[in-house]
Amino acid sequence: MASEMGYNGTLTVGAEVQYCKDVDIDMDAEQVDDTTRNNDGWKSTAAGLRNWVVTFSMVKHGGDTLYDTMKSAFDTGSILSGVSVVDDQGDAVSGSCKIHRFSRREPLNGVVTVDVTLSGQGRPTFS
Numbered sequence: 001m002a003s004e005m006g007y008n009g010t011l012t013v014g015a016e017v018q019y020c021k022d023v024d025i026d027m028d029a030e031q032v033d034d035t036t037r038n039n040d041g042w043k044s045t046a047a048g049l050r051n052w053v054v055t056f057s058m059v060k061h062g063g064d065t066l067y068d069t070m071k072s073a074f075d076t077g078s079i080l081s082g083v084s085v086v087d088d089q090g091d092a093v094s095g096s097c098k099i100h101r102f103s104r105r106e107p108l109n110g111v112v113t114v115d116v117t118l119s120g121q122g123r124p125t126f127s
Contacts, residue, residue, distance in 0.1 A: 008088030011056060013080055013097075013118070015066055021057040021113070025085055025093055027124075052120035054085055054097065060104070060112040070116060074102040079121055095124040 011017040030048035060067055073080050077098060084094035101117035 006087070010084075010086045011054075012082060012084040012086075012094075013066060013070060014082045017056070017058055017066060019059040019061045019064060021059065023054065023056040023085055025052065025054050027052045050123075052093070052095070052124050054083065054093075054118040054120075055101075055116065056118075057113050057115050060114055067114065070099060070114075071102060074099040080118070083118055090127075092127045093124050094127070096121045 006023070009023065011020045011023050027050065029050045031045045032048040033043070034046045035042075035044045058067070070080075072078070079096050079098055081096045082094075083097045084092055086092040097118035097120055099116060100119045101115065103115040105113045105115065
């Protein structure tokens with residue numbers, strides 16, 4: 001079985017993010033303690049509220065209107081629809097998100113990059 005290569009995937013935030021670098025999707029559920037006296041002294045947990053987060057880096061490129069769109073969405077707290085991460089096999093996670101991190105990096109010897117964190121708003125769609 002061949003390994004999937006991340007560089008063949010796509011990230012869309014309304015439009016495809018052309019200057020995207022690394023992309024991570026994290027999904028988790030809060031641990032809810034449901035231990036009772038009937039557990040024979042062993043702790044028990046259940047999955048609580050779920051969350052999904054997309055983090056990525058992108059190179060700031062002159063004329064990239066998507067950079068300005070995301071910066072504005074962070075500033076206003078707007079919901080971004082049409083967020084989608086698709087791997088090279090066509091597996092996708094998509095939904096609406098808010099930007100909770102928009103950190104610009106300006107290294108002395110390198111390109112300007114932006115680290116972005118998108119927090120899902122409700123259940124994502126898997127396809």
